[in-house]
Amino acid sequence: xxxxxxxxxxxxxxxxxxxxxxxxVDLQGIVFNGHYLMYxxxxxxxxxxxxxxxxxxxxxxxxxxxxxxxxxLEYEASARYDEQLEVGVRCAGIGTSSMRLHCxxxxxxxxxxxxELVYVFADPATQTSRPVxxxxxxxxxxxxxxxxxxxxxxxxxxxxxxxxxxxxxxVFTQEQGIDAALDxxxxxxAAVHVLARNxxxxxxxxxxxxxxxxxxxxxxxxxxxxxxxPLRGSTVGRQLLDxxxxxxxxRGDREAMLHAxxxxxxxxxxxxxxxxxxxxxxxGIEHQEMVLPLxxxx
Numbered sequence: 392x393x394x395x396x397x398x399x400x401x402x403x404x405x406x407x408x409x410x411x412x413x414x415x416v417d418l419q420g421i422v423f424n425g426h427y428l429m430y431x432x433x434x435x436x437x438x439x440x441x442x443x444x445x446x447x448x449x450x451x452x453x454x455x456x457x458x459x460x461x462x463x464l465e466y467e468a469s470a471r472y473d474e475q476l477e478v479g480v481r482c483a484g485i486g487t488s489s490m491r492l493h494c495x496x497x498x499x500x501x502x503x504x505x506x507e508l509v510y511v512f513a514d515p516a517t518q519t520s521r522p523v524x525x526x527x528x529x530x531x532x533x534x535x536x537x538x539x540x541x542x543x544x545x546x547x548x549x550x551x552x553x554x555x556x557x558x559x560x561x562v563f564t565q566e567q568g569i570d571a572a573l574d575x576x577x578x579x580x581a582a583v584h585v586l587a588r589n590x591x592x593x594x595x596x597x598x599x600x601x602x603x604x605x606x607x608x609x610x611x612x613x614x615x616x617x618x619x620x621p622l623r624g625s626t627v628g629r630q631l632l633d634x635x636x637x638x639x640x641x642r643g644d645r646e647a648m649l650h651a652x653x654x655x656x657x658x659x660x661x662x663x664x665x666x667x668x669x670x671x672x673x674x675g676i677e678h679q680e681m682v683l684p685l686x687x688x689x
Contacts, residue, residue, distance in 0.1 A: 397465070397505045398495050403479030404535060405441045406497075407434035411474050421469035427504045428462060431494040434478035435508070437624075438492075442530060443540040443589040445621040450515075452591060453524050457510040460489065464506040474498055482531040488512050488520040490531070530590050541587045541595065541627055543634045548579045551586045554594035555615075562617040569674045574615070585634045587618075587627050595619050596627045600635045603648070611639025611685070613649040629662065640685045647685055653677040 400406075409430065417423040439446045450456045470476055476496055483493040488511055495505035512523045534540060544551060563569040582599040589595050596618035603610045613635050618627050639647050651659050653670065656679050660666075664681040671678055 400497050406477040406479045407437040416472045430478050434480045438480040440625045455512050456515045460511045461509040468503045544586045551584045555597040558597045558617050583638050596631050598631045609644050610646045611644040647683040650678045651681050
């Protein structure tokens with residue numbers, strides 16, 4: 392039987408970046424062998440995120456769960472303290488009730504460790520195997536084929552408000568402790584809203600666009616940006632923002648403006664937004680006004 396060659400860095404659409412911590416190094420000064428399984432498992436959680444799959448809610452909706460059946464590792468070289476690593480994960484195959492994930496740890500293009508994780512899809516109550524649902528099978532295959540994992544819908548409050556309100560309540564009220572009355576400012580009916588849904592139809596993020604005026608002309612006021620906690624750090628936030636900027640540009644706004652929470656300023660700066668003015672407090676949270684110049688619509 393011919394054995395498939397070990398995966399290369401270019402074989403992975405998804406990689407999780409990490410750094411070797413002091414606690415992971417053994418007396419030989421290299422990463423203790425068992426920690427590589429932890430690296431794989433951490434990267435698998437990131438893989439679910441890249442698929443726009445809030446894992447627990449998705450498994451509950453599909454009435455099943457994945458259980459590890461087998462894990463194999465092959466060591467080629469060692470990682471050392473404070474080195475930056477990339478851990479790749481890809482779906483290598485799906486059987487009737489099982490799924491194989493190939494994983495590998497890289498330092499640059501050098502592969503250090505690779506292996507395989509075999510999961511069985513099963514009934515959570517009895518832990519007896521069940522067929523992998525067709526939707527889940529297509530979800531994995533679609534990601535590996537480079538297909539988008541979310542669809543961003545643009546519409547009004549009547550169309551998208553129920554799902555958008557649920558996300559905002561979970562993020563702003565329940566998680567951040569903001570008074571629900573501050574979120575309900577009466578402006579939603581006049582706004583353009585965006586809503587991201589994953590392949591299961593679950594709403595995973597939202598935002599809105601209001602019209603404003605400034606000396607330079609009309610501006611698009613972006614706000615109420617919220618992504619559910621399990622998917623933060625994925626591309627969902629950027630896709631929502633891109634849709635809102637596109638809507639502002641299409642209607643002729645000269646500038647997009649938003650009030651970014653201090654924790655999100657870096658995210659917006661990486662996308663070309665610029666800070667304006669001094670930080671300020673809004674709803675008990677530090678914010679920064681940020682702007683993005685827009686070209687005139689043609």
